[in-house]
Amino acid sequence: MLTNQGPDLKAGTDDLSHTQIMLERLAASWPRRAQVKKQELEPFFEAGKEDFLESLLPFRHMPQYLSSPPELKSRILSAGWLMYNAKTVQIETEIVNPTCLDILQGTMPGLRSEASQTAVCETMVDEVYHVHLVEQASRLTRSRRGLEDLVIPQFNLVGHMKKRQQGSADPGQRRMIQFATAVVSEIFISDYLHLLSESLEIQSFNRMTVAAHRHDEMVHSPLFMSLAQLFSHKLTESQRADFADVLAEPVVWFADRELDVWLSLLRQLDFPQAEEMIRECRNSGAADLTALDYSEIVSMAQEIGLLDSAAARDSFARQGLIA
Numbered sequence: 001m002l003t004n005q006g007p008d009l010k011a012g013t014d015d016l017s018h019t020q021i022m023l024e025r026l027a028a029s030w031p032r033r034a035q036v037k038k039q040e041l042e043p044f045f046e047a048g049k050e051d052f053l054e055s056l057l058p059f060r061h062m063p064q065y066l067s068s069p070p071e072l073k074s075r076i077l078s079a080g081w082l083m084y085n086a087k088t089v090q091i092e093t094e095i096v097n098p099t100c101l102d103i104l105q106g107t108m109p110g111l112r113s114e115a116s117q118t119a120v121c122e123t124m125v126d127e128v129y130h131v132h133l134v135e136q137a138s139r140l141t142r143s144r145r146g147l148e149d150l151v152i153p154q155f156n157l158v159g160h161m162k163k164r165q166q167g168s169a170d171p172g173q174r175r176m177i178q179f180a181t182a183v184v185s186e187i188f189i190s191d192y193l194h195l196l197s198e199s200l201e202i203q204s205f206n207r208m209t210v211a212a213h214r215h216d217e218m219v220h221s222p223l224f225m226s227l228a229q230l231f232s233h234k235l236t237e238s239q240r241a242d243f244a245d246v247l248a249e250p251v252v253w254f255a256d257r258e259l260d261v262w263l264s265l266l267r268q269l270d271f272p273q274a275e276e277m278i279r280e281c282r283n284s285g286a287a288d289l290t291a292l293d294y295s296e297i298v299s300m301a302q303e304i305g306l307l308d309s310a311a312a313r314d315s316f317a318r319q320g321l322i323a
Contacts, residue, residue: 019226024115043140049203050074051081051141053195058257058288064277072271078145079265081206084196085134086152087258088213091185092127094158099182100124102175103227110234111227119223126216137209153264156286157185160253164246176239177246179231184250186224187296190217192254225296229304240305244312247301248319251294255287294321 054073057080059065065073100120103111111120142148161181165174193214199207232243259278266274298321301307307316316322 019229043136043205045140045144045205046203050077050201051145051203051206052077052084053199053202056080056084056195058259058262059277059281062277062280064271064273068271072269075145075147075269076266076271078141078147079150079269081141081202082138082147082150083152083258083261083265085138087155087157088134088189089131090155090158091189092131095161095178095185096127096182097124099175099179100127102178107172107175108179108231110230110232113230116227116230120227123220123223126220130213130216133209133213137206140205150265150268153261155258155261156256157181157250157253157258160256161250164249173242176243179228180243180246181250181253183224183228183247184254184297186217186220187300188251188254188292188294190214190221191293193217221296225300228300232304232306237309241309241311244301244306244309245315247297247306248316248321251292251297251321252287252289252319255289255292257281257286257288259286289320298322 054060054077057065057076065076068076100123102108103120104117106112111117142150161177165177168174168177193210196202196207197211197214228247232240235243259281263274263278266278271277298307298316301312301316307313307322313322
């Protein structure tokens with residue numbers, strides 16, 4: 001089980017004091033920067049603009065897709081936008097907010113300070129607002145595009161995390177897996193949102209929805225890196241090895257191309273040869289690590305001493321994150 005005891009490690013007193021100061025500043029800045037404090041976005045629609053970027057489709061170069069009529073391509077792009085929003089909701093509700101609750105309940109070593117608790121409370125408000133924001137955008141798209149009945153299944157990112165948790169009988173280990181997945185997700189989600197938040201090709205309301213979300217997530221990334229440092233500092237040597245092991249895995253989970261979800265959506269859209277196209281996509285691999293800049297994860301792991309042991313380095317190498 002995880003305890004609140006651990007050895008003195010490389011992250012010295014000065015480093016931890018700096019991290020606490022950063023948390024205090026992040027918490028204090030929330031009333032000024034949080035998008036939930038801003039005026040609500042006003043929905044509107046622009047004729048002739050699509051809902052999603054074709055460059056984000058995993059099958060954009062496949063002949064089956066390229067030969068499709070424009071109307072079907074447009075419906076696929078709308079489904080892609082709904083899928084994108086649904087993944088955002090699942091990240092917030094299945095990964096990040098449960099982790100925040102664990103921290104608030106005092107079950108996470110090193111994360112019981114006032115600054116940690118305040119910043120986490122504010123983060124939960126942010127995340128719930130993000131869910132409201134993207135759900136509003138999805139309802140608008142479903143209504144205007146006639147996709148009210150489109151069903152989006154669970155994403156592999158969430159499924160992989162839950163399967164990994166099910167493999168452990170220790171509640172502390174399960175919380176650690178959830179926390180590691182939240183840290184990785186909060187570091188990567190800003191980049192995940194980047195292309196849509198700046199695109200002038202898609203519906204402006206969609207772009208502004210993503211931009212508002214990204215504004216908050218750019219603060220959540222350093223916040224969760226700080227939480228990871230404080231958490232790691234309070235772990236025993238064996239627990240730190242476990243944390244290094246589980247921290248590497250969500251990077252690959254986040255890079256999953258979610259081809260199972262796409263297959264479900266394409267079937268619902270009556271896309272011809274959906275199975276054949278997705279089967280050919282699988283030949284290129286389920287995950288695409290080249291689409292992620294995971295250098296921040298590696299750097300963070302190095303800075304907080306997680307890669308000091310050979311076992312931890314093996315964990316990162318096994319996932320293809322270091323040589």
